Amino acid sequence: MKAHLSRRYLFSASHRLHSDTMSEAENQATYGKCNNPFGHGHNYTLEVTVSGKVDEQTGMVCNLVDLDGFVNREVLEPYDHENLNMLPEFAEQVPTTENLCMRIFEIVQRGFHFAHLERVRLEETMMNSFEYTGAHEPRH
Amino acid sequence: MIYLTRKAEFAASHYYHNPEFTPEENRRIFGKCNNPNGHGHNYTLEVTVKGEVDPRSGFVVDLKQLKEVMHHEVLDAMDHRFLNKEVPEFLYSIPTTENIAIAIWKRLAGKLDHARLHRVRVYETPDLFVDFYGED
Ligand SMILES: [Zn+2]
Numbered sequence: 001m002k003a004h005l006s007r008r009y010l011f012s013a014s015h016r017l018h019s020d021t022m023s024e025a026e027n028q029a030t031y032g033k034c035n036n037p038f039g040h041g042h043n044y045t046l047e048v049t050v051s052g053k054v055d056e057q058t059g060m061v062c063n064l065v066d067l068d069g070f071v072n073r074e075v076l077e078p079y080d081h082e083n084l085n086m087l088p089e090f091a092e093q094v095p096t097t098e099n100l101c102m103r104i105f106e107i108v109q110r111g112f113h114f115a116h117l118e119r120v121r122l123e124e125t126m127m128n129s130f131e132y133t134g135a136h137e138p139r140h
Numbered sequence: 141m142i143y144l145t146r147k148a149e150f151a152a153s154h155y156y157h158n159p160e161f162t163p164e165e166n167r168r169i170f171g172k173c174n175n176p177n178g179h180g181h182n183y184t185l186e187v188t189v190k191g192e193v194d195p196r197s198g199f200v201v202d203l204k205q206l207k208e209v210m211h212h213e214v215l216d217a218m219d220h221r222f223l224n225k226e227v228p229e230f231l232y233s234i235p236t237t238e239n240i241a242i243a244i245w246k247r248l249a250g251k252l253d254h255a256r257l258h259r260v261r262v263y264e265t266p267d268l269f270v271d272f273y274g275e276d
Contacts, residue, residue, distance in 0.1 A: 001242055003238045003241060003270050003271065004270065004271040004272075005237070005238065005269075006268070006269050006270070007267060007268055008266070009267075049271075054236075054238045054239065056233075057158055057160065058156075058158065058169060058170075058236070059156070059235070059239045060236050061238055061270075064268070
């Protein structure tokens with residue numbers, strides 16, 4: 001029997017939304033306060049949803065120790081308490097929460113093989129959240 | 141199609157142990173959750189039903205009935221219980237959040253008039269939850 005398991009994590013990071021392909025005025029108009037030159041920070045909440053058959057021996061979709069270990073090592077370590085604009089993956093790409101959400105999806109999809117990745121949800125504030133389910137439409 | 145979600149809370153204790161594993165395997169796989177004295181959680185249950193709105197009542201489901209069924213089938217059985225010892229499903233299966241969600245689905249399925257069960261979501265903590273949508 002297949003179930004979905006979701007786990008939530010917290011990390012804090014700063015970013016500045018600014019695109020080199022736009023003029024100063026366009027950057028201001030597009031990103032508003034988020035374009036302020038020294039950046040600003042958020043407490044992000046990351047929600048990772050994986051699915052799979054519930055193992056009859058363990059009663060689990062996957063062992064949380066494996067999921068927590070992977071997310072800690074591959075996502076929280078590189079992003080927590082960092083300035084996202086300084087990271088190589090955001091040298092060319094604006095570190096919007098959309099881009100960060102898709103980036104985290106790729107990391108988990110590529111590296112975590114104990115269950116199927118369904119969705120990455122990233123809450124930038126209590127008011128804004130973003131979800132990415134990969135290139136296909138979600139079933140639920 | 142419209143969806144309605146009803147929440148409930150229950151507190152219960154459990155531990156994870158598979159008699160087919162060695163004590164060493166049980167400790168390695170289940171970690172702290174293997175403590176045989178059990179430990180507890182405040183679970184939050186979200187039951188989502190789906191259906192068409194009844195033109196006469198304007199309801200997708202009789203909420204009073206849904207509440208009663210959840211109470212009778214789930215809360216009466218699981219609230220303030222030691223799941224491994226007091227809930228029949230878990231005498232032979234491990235009361236993980238996954239298995240709790242599946243057990244609750246089976247307890248509710250077929251008990252509702254009109255609306256169909258869409259999803260059972262069980263939060264073990266605010267940071268960990270399982271969704272079950274029925275057997276595929
Ligand atoms: Zn527990």
